[in-house]
Amino acid sequence: MPSGSRSLEDFATIEASCDGVPVYAFGYTYVYGVSPDFIPGLSWQAGSNAPKKLVPKKSWEIRGNLLGSTPAREPKSLHIDDQPLLPVHLIDGDPETCWCSRGLIEADVEPVWIRIDLPAEAEVKAVRIVPSKQGMRGFAPWPECWHTENNSVGQALPRALTVKVSRDDYHWDTVFETTELQAPQAMDPVETAFDPRPVKQVWITGRVFPEVLTFGHCFSIAGVQVLSTSGENLALHSRGAGVTVSSTHLGYGMDRFTQDMLWPIQYDLGFKWARVGYDMSAFQWAYVERQKGKLEVDPRADAAITEAVEHGVRIVMVLDKGNWLHAPEPRTPQRNRELIETYFNHPPKPDPARDARYFEAWLDYVRYMVRHFKDRVRDFEIWNEWNQPPDAELLREHVDTYCRLAGPTAQAIRQEDPEARIILASPGGLTPTHVAFIEGCIKKLNGLVDVVGYHPYYNCDPAKIREYPDLMRSLKQRLQACGFHGQFMATEWSWFASYPRAARDADHFTEMQKAKIAARFMTTNAALGIPSFWNETFQTQMTSRDVSLLRNTFSADPINPTQPQAVYYVLRTLSTALEDVNAASYRVDFRPSHPDIECYALERSTGERVIAVWLAGEATDDAAREHVADILVADVLVADVLVADAAGAAAYGIDSLNGTRHELRMSPDGTSLPGVTIRDWPFIIVIGHNDRPAGR
Numbered sequence: 001m002p003s004g005s006r007s008l009e010d011f012a013t014i015e016a017s018c019d020g021v022p023v024y025a026f027g028y029t030y031v032y033g034v035s036p037d038f039i040p041g042l043s044w045q046a047g048s049n050a051p052k053k054l055v056p057k058k059s060w061e062i063r064g065n066l067l068g069s070t071p072a073r074e075p076k077s078l079h080i081d082d083q084p085l086l087p088v089h090l091i092d093g094d095p096e097t098c099w100c101s102r103g104l105i106e107a108d109v110e111p112v113w114i115r116i117d118l119p120a121e122a123e124v125k126a127v128r129i130v131p132s133k134q135g136m137r138g139f140a141p142w143p144e145c146w147h148t149e150n151n152s153v154g155q156a157l158p159r160a161l162t163v164k165v166s167r168d169d170y171h172w173d174t175v176f177e178t179t180e181l182q183a184p185q186a187m188d189p190v191e192t193a194f195d196p197r198p199v200k201q202v203w204i205t206g207r208v209f210p211e212v213l214t215f216g217h218c219f220s221i222a223g224v225q226v227l228s229t230s231g232e233n234l235a236l237h238s239r240g241a242g243v244t245v246s247s248t249h250l251g252y253g254m255d256r257f258t259q260d261m262l263w264p265i266q267y268d269l270g271f272k273w274a275r276v277g278y279d280m281s282a283f284q285w286a287y288v289e290r291q292k293g294k295l296e297v298d299p300r301a302d303a304a305i306t307e308a309v310e311h312g313v314r315i316v317m318v319l320d321k322g323n324w325l326h327a328p329e330p331r332t333p334q335r336n337r338e339l340i341e342t343y344f345n346h347p348p349k350p351d352p353a354r355d356a357r358y359f360e361a362w363l364d365y366v367r368y369m370v371r372h373f374k375d376r377v378r379d380f381e382i383w384n385e386w387n388q389p390p391d392a393e394l395l396r397e398h399v400d401t402y403c404r405l406a407g408p409t410a411q412a413i414r415q416e417d418p419e420a421r422i423i424l425a426s427p428g429g430l431t432p433t434h435v436a437f438i439e440g441c442i443k444k445l446n447g448l449v450d451v452v453g454y455h456p457y458y459n460c461d462p463a464k465i466r467e468y469p470d471l472m473r474s475l476k477q478r479l480q481a482c483g484f485h486g487q488f489m490a491t492e493w494s495w496f497a498s499y500p501r502a503a504r505d506a507d508h509f510t511e512m513q514k515a516k517i518a519a520r521f522m523t524t525n526a527a528l529g530i531p532s533f534w535n536e537t538f539q540t541q542m543t544s545r546d547v548s549l550l551r552n553t554f555s556a557d558p559i560n561p562t563q564p565q566a567v568y569y570v571l572r573t574l575s576t577a578l579e580d581v582n583a584a585s586y587r588v589d590f591r592p593s594h595p596d597i598e599c600y601a602l603e604r605s606t607g608e609r610v611i612a613v614w615l616a617g618e619a620t621d622d623a624a625r626e627h628v629a630d631i632l633v634a635d636v637l638v639a640d641v642l643v644a645d646a647a648g649a650a651a652y653g654i655d656s657l658n659g660t661r662h663e664l665r666m667s668p669d670g671t672s673l674p675g676v677t678i679r680d681w682p683f684i685i686v687i688g689h690n691d692r693p694a695g696r
Contacts, residue, residue, distance in 0.1 A: 021053075029265070040658070042655065042679075044662045045664050056575065067526065071538070072253075078256060081255060085220075090116075096136075102541060113206070115244045117242040164205075166203070245557050246555055254540055257559055263304055275491055276316070281320065288369065317373060370416035406445060428492075439482060452484070462619060512620075527602060529583055574684075
């Protein structure tokens with residue numbers, strides 16, 4: 001497809017205009033055409049002209065950059081969209097199926113409701129809330145959290161419960177209300193009896209919920225019964241009843257409708273990289289081989305990869321997880337009666353390399369995937385976050401276990417595609433133990449690995465970013481001593497700005513802080529020549545951790561609309577600002593200097609010099625930084641940026657937060673940019689350009 005024929009309107013409709021700029025609708029997610037004015041009216045150099053809004057480029061318009069993300073799985077067809085927790089199960093009369101609401105960060109963030117509609121008025125004497133006796137079957141990575149009190153799917157009842165009934169969907173009578181509901185010990189039904197009356201609609205509302213697994217706080221039961229005066233259950237599909245709920249937990253892989261809507265936003269973001277195939281992906285072995293002996297990539301997911309490649313995105317594909325069909329103790333998961341969470345299907349439950357026949361089936365999957373995708377995918381990662389040891393004592397065993405699988409897997413990949421690049425399974429951190437795991441695997445795999453992936457940071461103190469370049473230089477030196485001279489990839493990282501604050505996270509960041517810190521780290525990786533993947537581009541179900549670039553608000557069903565956070569627009573601006581940049585060796589000085597200046601000297605293939613600069617340390621919601629005055633000499637520093645050999649060159653700067661382009665004045669001798677303001681988010685300075693300002 002020729003570049004000129006591509007358009008964002010192939011994927012999004014223009015549904016509004018604000019200040020003359022279109023608002024694009026990706027389904028029910030509304031994206032502003034340029035960056036909003038998050039902190040308006042900023043000047044970056046005294047006496048400079050008024051800024052212009054930068055019009056961000058799309059993925060197919062950008063020559064290259066090192067910015068990417070892990071889309072929250074992929075578009076998929078209905079045949080592999082496993083959704084065991086849908087509200088349909090509330091009225092199917094099956095005690096082994098369950099519904100679960102979307103997880104809440106705290107117990108009482110918002111109410112959760114269930115509505116039952118009967119086909120005709122009936123005399124009703126009671127409504128029953130029916131928990132699951134056993135709890136929905138599943139396989140968790142942390143067994144101790146699976147079946148604790150009120151913790152199982154299907155056994156999560158609210159503390160506060162209200163039941164209302166109506167005849168006309170307008171006037172409602174409260175027939176039961178409590179704020180002290182106790183889950184029955186044997187998970188017997190909770191019956192709310194009342195004087196018999198004619199009922200057409202039933203409205204059940206709960207508040208104050210227990211935690212369910214790792215979902216968050218949820219309302220989760222097996223069913224609802226509406227009892228007639230004769231004791232019959234009227235709340236059944238077979239009786240013509242219908243059910244609606246306020247929300248549903250759709251799994252961390254989400255649902256196919258949301259995937260279809262939001263997959264294309266990575267093109268709007270200008271990202272040139274996408275990592276797919278990890279936890280609960282359509283490309284995992286368990287989904288590619290759903291019927292034993294029949295390997296088949298889901299056609300909708302397959303088409304999504306083709307589309308991404310045609311629109312300028314480079315794919316990293318993870319070959320991941322086991323398949324219960326081939327396990328030493330095989331079983332066939334029941335898609336409606338248990339949790340099909342393939343994230344839980346990991347070593348040692350099961351580890352394919354522990355059994356010869358199982359391992360050969362794994363290698364068949366690997367060969368099939370490489371053959372199928374080698375015309376579109378060059379980078380294959382062997383597993384995601386191999387089970388990391390809690391301490392150094394178990395390190396050797398974990399290295400040996402991984403390499404037992406990875407060695408033959410890498411050889412199978414090479415046999416199918418000699419040009420493929422093989423990526424080491426990304427460990428979930430950069431602690432000394434994680435680094436030792438990487439080093440041990442590189443030694444043992446002896447030249448089979450082309451790329452080392454890793455997941456550097458999740459929601460850490462931003463001061464760690466300053467340590468990151470030295471850490472990577474040290475890792476590079478250690479691995480070079482082992483004979484490794486390949487590339488590094490920061491394959492997952494993110495910061496969270498959950499509202500309310502998630503108790504599980506020691507550090508809490510606001511939405512603006514998240515945007516600034518993410519911009520710094522993405523820029524740092526680009527300056528180090530490391531492809532870098534935000535995790536995740538969009539995510540409507542992981543409410544307990546705000547990993548998304550989009551903002552989750554109140555729950556909704558059947559689809560939870562989510563809107564761009566500030567970080568979305570900032571990374572989109574950086575995709576354009578950091579196009580075609582590489583590290584350079586020219587010197588940049590600041591007068592007066594400042595201990596918190598973070599600066600990278602870059603250049604483009606066109607000869608332009610690009611300087612990325614910001615103040616390190618904590619980020620603020622504004623441009624003042626008052627809250628970190630105790631560790632900074634000044635909150636905002638005005639500096640002279642001195643660049644050697646730039647005489648006569650024109651310059652402009654890009655404010656990555658507000659998405660504005662500022663023409664900059666150089667000193668008369670062409671050696672400096674006087675009076676440039678440096679703030680706590682990246683300012684990208686371009687020197688030596690010949691183009692005219694782009695913008696509106």
